[in-house]
Amino acid sequence: MFRQLFDDDSSTYTYLLADALTREGVVIDPVKEQHERDLSVIRELGINLKYTIDTHVHADHVTGSGPLREVLGAKVVTGAATGLDCSDVLIPDGQPLTFGNEVLTAIATPGHTDGCTSYRWRDRLFTGDTLLINACGRTDFQQGDAGRLYDSIQRLFAHPDETLVFPGHDYEGRRVSSIGQEKALNPRLAGKDRQAFIDIMNGLDLPYPRHIDRALPANQTCGLAV
Ligand SMILES: N[C@@H](CCC(=O)N[C@@H](CS)C(=O)NCC(=O)O)C(=O)O
Numbered sequence: 001m002f003r004q005l006f007d008d009d010s011s012t013y014t015y016l017l018a019d020a021l022t023r024e025g026v027v028i029d030p031v032k033e034q035h036e037r038d039l040s041v042i043r044e045l046g047i048n049l050k051y052t053i054d055t056h057v058h059a060d061h062v063t064g065s066g067p068l069r070e071v072l073g074a075k076v077v078t079g080a081a082t083g084l085d086c087s088d089v090l091i092p093d094g095q096p097l098t099f100g101n102e103v104l105t106a107i108a109t110p111g112h113t114d115g116c117t118s119y120r121w122r123d124r125l126f127t128g129d130t131l132l133i134n135a136c137g138r139t140d141f142q143q144g145d146a147g148r149l150y151d152s153i154q155r156l157f158a159h160p161d162e163t164l165v166f167p168g169h170d171y172e173g174r175r176v177s178s179i180g181q182e183k184a185l186n187p188r189l190a191g192k193d194r195q196a197f198i199d200i201m202n203g204l205d206l207p208y209p210r211h212i213d214r215a216l217p218a219n220q221t222c223g224l225a226v
Pocket residue numbers: 010058059060129135136137138169206208209210211
């Protein structure tokens with residue numbers, strides 16, 4: 001079972017994955033403001049939520065993970081390098097997470113933040129903000145490091161071209177891409193070497209995220225205190 005949900009305010013994608021036989025499932029990157037929506041989808045599909053996973057400590061919205069743990073008893077999963085006290089599972093690179101007969105595998109992909117983690121499930125990758133469609137997460141705050149991000153994206157690019165890419169955000173309504181498409185078309189990466197990528201990232205000059213001052217402290221407690 002698979003659903004891609006969207007938060008309009010932060011342009012965040014939330015993913016719900018479940019094993020159709022056992023109904024055990026996981027959610028990736030829930031948004032606190034969408035808590036009631038997420039609960040109703042989970043209940044409508046009869047999913048027993050085992051894990052709520054944050055691909056990283058978000059700067060642009062408050063996570064819904066803590067609230068989902070409170071109501072449903074799911075365990076909160078974040079990348080080992082986040083070091084978050086509120087996390088139940090600090091997942092290292094390569095570690096599998098099982099739900100029913102399904103397996104999701106963590107891939108440490110630092111660069112946008114140092115704790116960023118992507119996940120592979122079947123034919124698809126959930127890339128968080130490491131790899132966005134025709135773009136990637138910024139590297140100008142939260143321990144951002146363009147060189148590390150380039151190296152992490154190369155690990156994602158090592159997957160077969162037909163692997164689907166489900167990003168953490170899209171600001172232009174695109175929902176899914178593939179490794180082959182991003183290799184060929186992503187303007188920051190296609191035909192660019194590591195130094196060219198670093199130069200592009202260091203020259204982006206993006207505006208300060210609207211919700212960062214409230215999101216970062218709230219996400220240190222997995223979204224429970226705002
Ligand atoms: N305009 C948005 C921007 C948020 C933002 O900076 N998002 C981060 C991800 S947490 C990013 O990397 N965005 C990439 C981009 O804007 O190109 C806001 O203010 O919330």
